[in-house]
Each structure stands twice: as structure tokens, then as C-alpha cells.
Amino acid sequence: MTKLRYLATACFLLILSVHFSFAADPQKDIEKRVNEFYEAFSKGNMKTAEKFVHPESIQMFRAQAQSAILKYQLRKIDITPDGKEAFITMGVDSMVPLLGKVMTLDAQTTWRIHKGKWYLALGAPPPIHVLKAQEHPPDKKATELQFEKTAIDFGWKRQGDVVQVEFPFTNISDHAVTVSAALVSDCNCIEVQVTKPTLAPGEKSSVLFRVASSPFLLDYHQGIGIKVEPGGGILTLDVFGFLAPADQNPPTESTPASP
Structure with missing residues (x-):
């Protein structure tokens, strides 16, 4: 037993x-x-x-x-x-x-x-x-447009801050084009628009991006798909930065020691 x-x-x-x-x-x-x-x-x-x-x-x-x-x-x-x-x-x-x-x-x-x-x-x-x-897979590049920048780092923000960036561009082709923008992910907290969708040769416009960052934390990176007609050329813009918890203060550079 x-x-x-x-x-x-x-x-x-x-x-x-x-x-x-x-x-x-x-x-x-x-x-x-x-x-x-x-x-x-x-x-x-x-x-x-x-x-x-x-x-x-x-x-x-x-x-x-x-x-x-x-x-x-x-x-x-x-x-x-x-x-x-x-x-x-x-x-x-x-x-x-x-x-x-x-x-x-x-x-x-x-x-x-x-x-x-x-x-x-x-x-x-x-x-x-x-x-x-x-x-994925590789696509025809949108050679009709010349962007000042295709990637923007908005730096250090607090979670909850509204982040806005602008991608200026020019139609460098010899014909009129229509430009459309789409988020890689669909989210009601992010807005993207082309200020002037149809451009004659030499005209300028911008892609405006705005995100209410409350849902996001730490490293942030969003892709924006750009399509140009006629021709169907495609390119991707990138927005990235760092979203710290709302109660944190921005990092400060150490003050140099006095000589």
C-alpha cells in the first residue's frame, strides 16, 4: 500500500x-x-x-x-x-x-x-x-514624377501626437499625368491625399500624410503607394519615426562640459 x-x-x-x-x-x-x-x-x-x-x-x-x-x-x-x-x-x-x-x-x-x-x-x-x-513583385517605376524626398523621418513624438508630413513632387514628363495615393494599410486614423491630382508638364503638387498616433507605440513605419496614369507607374513613399509613451519627455542631448 x-x-x-x-x-x-x-x-x-x-x-x-x-x-x-x-x-x-x-x-x-x-x-x-x-x-x-x-x-x-x-x-x-x-x-x-x-x-x-x-x-x-x-x-x-x-x-x-x-x-x-x-x-x-x-x-x-x-x-x-x-x-x-x-x-x-x-x-x-x-x-x-x-x-x-x-x-x-x-x-x-x-x-x-x-x-x-x-x-x-x-x-x-x-x-x-x-x-x-x-x-512584390517589382513594378514599372513612375518615372514621370520627381519627388524632393521619398522617405521622411518625423523624428521623436509622443504617442497621441498628430503627425503630418508632406512629399512635394513635380511632373517632369512631357504629358499630363494623374496621380493617386493609397495607404498600404487601410486605417481610419491615417489620411493621405494628393493636393493636385492632375498635373500638366512642369506642374508641382504634394502628397500630404497625417496620422493620429494614439494607437501606435515605439517604432513607426508606414508605406504610401503612388500610382501614375497613363502608364501605370508605381512607387512607394515611406514615413517613419519613433512614438514614445505619452508620459515620456523627449530625449535631450547631454550638455557639453565647460572647457
Whole structure:
């Protein structure tokens, strides 16, 4: 009887240790839930995907457009030191309708612990916060336009600041062109417009970009797709910078020591 009791106790402790070894690996836990969410989301199965959404984000999730994801891959998991929040970087292939092409994106989502499980937590944008975009496959370049800059770093801002940048350009071709702009990700917190869409040769215009940054944190990178007609030339503009928590002060350079 003593041996049986000892054996039963040993088995119980073994099962308990295995249980806690799995429970103590948040990396595997969140990896599984993220992949299950994107599997459902990419197939348009919103009822299943919704099971992985934080209760406070359900209404926002239901209000957004359905997925245009064609393929996804989990690239990086960053869990905060307190283990209650994680930033997930995904590789996503998504169709941009205006450009008529597939873009390969690096996308970031935020996940939080709720009742012992990881859930997707949404801000104002949909659950794809685009960090950068790469053209895939290569396209005909828009040689009719000459931009003063094709990438702008807005520097250091606080989360919640409104960020506005402008990309001036000139029609350097010998014919009139019509220019359109589209965000690589569709988000109601970001606006992009061409100030003068149709330009005669030599005329100037600008692409204006504005983002209400409340939903975003840390490194920010947004791609803007530009299409030129006639000809269908395409190019990508990039906006990037750093969004610090709202309660942080901007970094200051150290004051040089007096000679």
C-alpha cells in the first residue's frame, strides 16, 4: 500500500510539473494563439477570430473591414518584462486594391493577458499596424514624377501626437499625368491625399500624410503607394519615426562640459 501511495504521489507530481512547465512558457502560448487568430482572420472566419480579441476591443474589431491577407508568417514576439503585454511582428502579404498588386508587409499587433490568456488588443486601426512595405513583385517605376524626398523621418513624438508630413513632387514628363495615393494599410486614423491630382508638364503638387498616433507605440513605419496614369507607374513613399509613451519627455542631448 505504501509503495502504491508513493507511486501515485510521484505520478501526480510528475503530471503537475509537466503542467507547470507548459504554463510557464508564455512564448509558446502566445505563438499558438497568434497563429490561430491569423489563420481564422486570413480566411475571413471572423467569428473564430473574434474569440482571440480582447473584450474591450470586440466592437472595434466587428466594425472594421474584413481581411485582405493572402499569406502570413509570425516573425517576432516581444513580451514586456511584466509578462502582461506583447508586441507581435507578422510578415503579411496583402492586396492593395488601388495599386492592383500584392504588397509584402511587416505588421505589428498588440496582445494583452486577460484572465490568463493572450488576446488581441486594438486601438483605432485594424489589427495590422504596418511598419514597412516592400513591392512584390517589382513594378514599372513612375518615372514621370520627381519627388524632393521619398522617405521622411518625423523624428521623436509622443504617442497621441498628430503627425503630418508632406512629399512635394513635380511632373517632369512631357504629358499630363494623374496621380493617386493609397495607404498600404487601410486605417481610419491615417489620411493621405494628393493636393493636385492632375498635373500638366512642369506642374508641382504634394502628397500630404497625417496620422493620429494614439494607437501606435515605439517604432513607426508606414508605406504610401503612388500610382501614375497613363502608364501605370508605381512607387512607394515611406514615413517613419519613433512614438514614445505619452508620459515620456523627449530625449535631450547631454550638455557639453565647460572647457
